[in-house]
Amino acid sequence: MEAKGWRLEQERLDQVREKLKARIDALEPEVSGLSDQAAEIRRRFWEEVTVNTSTDEEFEETFYTIKQQAAVLSERERRHRLLLQQWRSFNRMLPSPYFGRVDFLEDGLNGSEQIYIGVSSFVDEDGLTFLVYDWRSPIASLYYDHSPGAASYDTPVGRITGTMELKRQYQIQDGQLRRMFDASVTIGDELLQQMLAKGADSQMKSIVSTIQKEQNAIIRNDHSRLLIVQGAAGSGKTSAALQRVAYLLYKNRDSLKADQIVLFSPNQMFNSYVSSVLPELGEENMQQTTFQEYLEYWLGSSFQVEDPFSQIEYVLTAQSTPNDEARLQGMKYKASEAFMKALQNYAQWLGREGMLFNGIRFRDRVLITAEQMRSQFYGYDTSLSLANRVDLLQKWILKELSLLERKELGASWVEEELHYLDNEHYAEVFSELHKEREVLDIAEHYAVVREKISNKRREDEGDFDFAEREEDLLRQKIVKASFKPIRKNVKRFSFIDVHGLYTQLFIDEAAYRDKTNEVDIPVLWSEICKQTKDKLEKFEIFYEDATPYLYLKELIEGVRTNTEIRHVFIDEGQDYSPFQYEYLKKLFPRARMTVLGDFGQAIFTQSTNLQDAESPLFRLYGETETCLIRLVRSYRSTREIVEFTKVLLSDASEIVPFERSGPKPLLVKVEDGEMRDIRVLKDIAALKAEGFESIAVITKTAAESRSAFESLRKHGGEALQLITKETETFEKGAMVIPVYLAKGVEFDAVLIYEASPHAYGRDNDRKLLYTACTRAMHQLLLYTTGDWSPFVESMDSSLYEMVT
Ligand SMILES: Nc1ncnc2c1ncn2[C@@H]1O[C@H](COP(=O)(O)OP(=O)(O)OP(=O)(O)O)[C@@H](O)[C@H]1O
Secondary structure, eight states: HHHHHHHHHHHHHHHHHHHHHHHHHHHHHHHHHHHHHHHOOOOHHHHOOOOOOOHHHHHHHHHHHHHHHHHHHHHHHHHHHHHHHHHHHHHHHHOOOSSSSEEEEETTOOEEEEEEEEEEEEEOTTTTTTEEEEEGGGGGGHHHHOOEEEEEEEETTEEEEEEEEEEEEEEEEEEEEEEEEETTTTOOHHHHHHHHHHHOOOOOOOGGGOOOHHHHHHOOOSSEEEEEEEEESSSHHHHHHHHHHHHHHHHTTTTGGGGGGGEEEEEEHHHHTTTTTTHTOOOOOOOOEEEHHHHHHHHHTOOOOOOOOHHHHHHHHEEEEEEEEHHHHHHHHSSSSSHHHHHHHHHHHHHOOOOOOEEEETTEEEEHHHHHHHHHHSSTTSSSSHHHHHHHHHHHHHHHHHHHHHTTOOOHHHHHHHHHHHHHHHHHEEEEEEHHHHHHHHHHHHHHHHHHTOOOOOHHHHHOOOHHHHHHHHHHHHHHHHHHHHHHHHTTTBBBBBHHHHHHGGHHHHHHHHHHHHOOOOOHHHHHHHHHHHHHHTEEEEEHHHHHHHHHHHHHOOOEEESSOOEEEEESSSGGHHHHHHHHHHHOOOOEEEEEOOGGGGGGGGGGOOOSSHHHHHHHHSSEEEEEEEEOOOOOOOOHHHHHHHTTTTSSSTTTOOOOOOOOOOOEEOOHHHHHHHHHHHHHHHHHHHOEEEEEESSSHEEEEEEEHHHHHHHTTTEEEEEETTSSSSSSSEEEEEEGOOOOOEEEEEEESSOSTTTTSTTTHHHHHHHHHHTTTEEEEEEESSSSHHHTSSSOOOOEEOOO
């Protein structure tokens, strides 16, 4: 019976592949032919239309011919794109057309349907029979959400109920059925076991064949404005996010384009790591960026902006000096909702007093003084918001500038510049003047007629003086060109002294209290003030100040928005402050937000708890618009590694290992640094010999990475790569990397270079060690030259092996 079942499946597979091949063959000439045609049309485009614009009719005719040609071209190109898409998708399917099957008997129908599920749909030539269903189609949900028995799936027209009679998984390679699992026979997910046993890759892989039920809920969540996913390390948050993008693009293919989706990731290297998943699924990549890129865009021209990695490096190496204490206190406070409230209050205060403006200067003169602006500004109706009044002020300034511009026409500097105009300038103005002549003539005509009707002589009697007119225009041109940059700056709100406004928050405690109504001011406020001001004076800005600074800027100038973006994904969401969330919400007013993170890995100072009832995220769009999904099963690491890492966390109850076994973590104690390097290199060699291709030596800081890297190289580790925040692509091999850059990525084996109390002794280090250890898929090794970190020391010894 089993052999027969196998034979039948292989036969069906062969048939489907034959059909796929036939369709590819049929498409091939069309695909290449069409591209030739389109190229040919483009080549002949201007040959076929005779551009003749001497009369109006000819002009019209030429216009329509061009339009017609362009329409033909765009239709051909559209068709070509469509066929090419099909051709690509069939080719992609050919080696392995599907990975799953369910037999579903719909309630009220007689026979059950066999539903084969693959990366794309494939419909038979009759145009009706689905030989393969796309994994994102409503019916494919059955495969992910149910086991054999009563089952249902949702469609746009309602829920379909019935019975799943069979659920089968396939492993197909190059058209050959390699393995086949029936859910009724195997316990657990065999295919998933197989997938997880594989080695780490330099690029993340798609997980469509083994998406788990709770991940499917994330992927197909259609209703929430804000979807929060709190998931343990390795629970598939990033994977679910990427498949969700693919799902959204499929479901909304008529209305949603890939560039209307943006993913905020922790760093550039992570961007490269995840960039192949969507193309693998036949979709275009969404936009990928980092929050830092955004800060640089808006603040980069005014400040040298600190990045989060320099900030965390500071935190990790901070001493217990008052200065360091103050900076740390400042970081925490400036990321808090309390500071956000303080800034809002400050904006209200500014509505009454204290606004700072930059006077508008022109050729060493002040055209409009800060004082004039202030009195104009505070003359506006106080019931208007700050931003509205700034808007009015901007309009007023622009109007004033027009008046001043006119006054400037007779100035001596204009006279001087007139003499210095080169011939080219003159010629340009001369020809423009001639073009304007008709208009001038009409104006002249009009003036004469008016003169007759009103029977009054014009003030400037006499004929139109061409030379005088020319000089007038030249003067206007000169003045206009000189005023242009001023106008541009006014439109960019340069007349507001945001730098001064932010700085004046940090004068002293009394002033701060007065301006913001804040009561809970950090104890070390005066030192925080000093540090912040010192930095701003040098036109540098701390990472913790950058978002509040932009926030204040927008409270004053009005919010910048991007209405194109429909979906915002934030990975490593625990690393964003409430400020940053508020900011992103305003920036993308038409977008839904998906936030994925793990509070267990919250190693940055500005972190946000994603699932706590008090989490500011629930207030962002309101509870009714927000959905929280928790992922507790960890897929990345073996059971032994998960058991070990979960006790590193103080609250580890919510992490469940997937049943995949491997060696226990190995604790290696060595005499000194030299012995450690020798041992580490020996272990790397042994791991490589076992077939592991991606191996990471993880250190706590970047400084330690560099010194470990140099020391290991001295002892023979030439093949090692050093990863820094500048590294843009993620490659396989053995590397040395600081833990905060290893976030989000994974390795076959992880070696914790220094697991001593010195490195991971403070309570803050707990999450850091957890994050580092959870990067390991198959093997985890920890080294120390002295004692063990208290987090390891306090563990049950059954969780690891020890070598001394
Ligand atoms: N359903 C699944 N099928 C196959 N592999 C899976 C599945 N879910 C997760 N994985 C694998 O588990 C590993 C971890 O996934 P991923 O990186 O998405 O987790 P994460 O929750 O984002 O982790 P972290 O919080 O540590 O960054 C990856 O190798 C991924 O391919």
